[in-house]
Amino acid sequence: MLLYVVSTVFVCYLSFNLRRNQLTPIVWNTLFWIILLFTAVNAIAKSFSQERHGRLLYYYNLCSPQAIIISKIIYNSLVMAVLSVLGFVFYAFVMGNPIQDNGLFSICILLASTGFASVLTLIAGIASKADNSATLMAVLSFPIILPMLLMTIRLAKNALDGLDWSVSTDEITTLLSIDLIVITLSYLLFPYLWRS
């Protein structure tokens, strides 16, 4: 997955190579989050479909569905956090770093990676039950993740411009509440998915 991020970033770098001066902060920001979004979808889509049937049965006997979904969410969030931090470092290395408020931007990365991970984990669970899970994963997850992505891009924009933290409290609370809603719902709904 890390190789995936790095190569995508490098492709973007090469594509923008000719016109470096056209890379405004807005383009920089949007490009970064879209790369992260695709990384997240690819990384998390595997979390259910990759496991063998026997192992799923083993889990099923071993522990409650709530434990499984929570642990999957935690694991995926950690993976996403690591991936996005490393991706960001490499991205900033090749594309330049126009960020003025690094603290806010790292909060933004953390919130976004937990959010992406929790939404996509449940969607991956749903999609893995169907036959053509890869297509279904993209179709189901993009519209649902879009509001989160928009809020994140706005928050990251504030961080780029180095605005005062009080300006972005709205975005932070909204992101946090979306994260909370999604995690609670996954916790409540996953047992029904797990049974089949």
Place this chain on the structure above:
Amino acid sequence: MRKIWWKILCVVIIFYVIIMGFIGPVPRLAIINESIRNTYFHVALWLAMTTLLLLSMVFSIRYLMKGNIKDDDIASEVAKAAIFFGILGCLTGSVWANYTWGDPWPNDPKLNGAAVGILIYLAYLLLRSSFEDEQRRARISSVYNIFAFAVFIPIIYILPRLTDSLHPGSGGNSTFGSYDFDNNIRKVFYPAVIGYILLGLWIAELRIRIKQINRVREEALIESGKL
């Protein structure tokens, strides 16, 4: 199911709304002018859609709790009627936007949110169509339906209020209830919402009955095949 009074009520209300909506008295406002009449159609359609989606979610929850396949039929058909209303709401809104904001699809957070919301529910239909087994389809799409509704409400009603929007009720514009919603509009608007909800239920009910008849026939076919 045999009761017919609410269907008559639905037809009467819809005719009342259409007639009063076009010739009834409306307040005069700058810019909006006569297009305020679209409130009866556009705004009421969205409210009806949200109510139907809420109903659909309630039946999905009921299905997950009780496991009765009929609840899932109701949830899916009500959701379909709601999507139909959503598309109509977009179209009427587009007409309205064309005359008041000068653009059929201005770049407005609420419009984009609505488009995303409809995409979410179209994905729900796609998800439904990708399962063969009935119980399994019902369970998994119920889970998605509940999840989708929880995401849909913030997209439509919360996020646009945080940003500047052309719609009333966001970005410093006041909401409808505050100053320009006088009694003449109320007299048509509330019946309109009820009428559309009833119409949606009617559409859904017909489709649910077709579904159930098909299921009964299928079962009869299987039975006769065994014999």
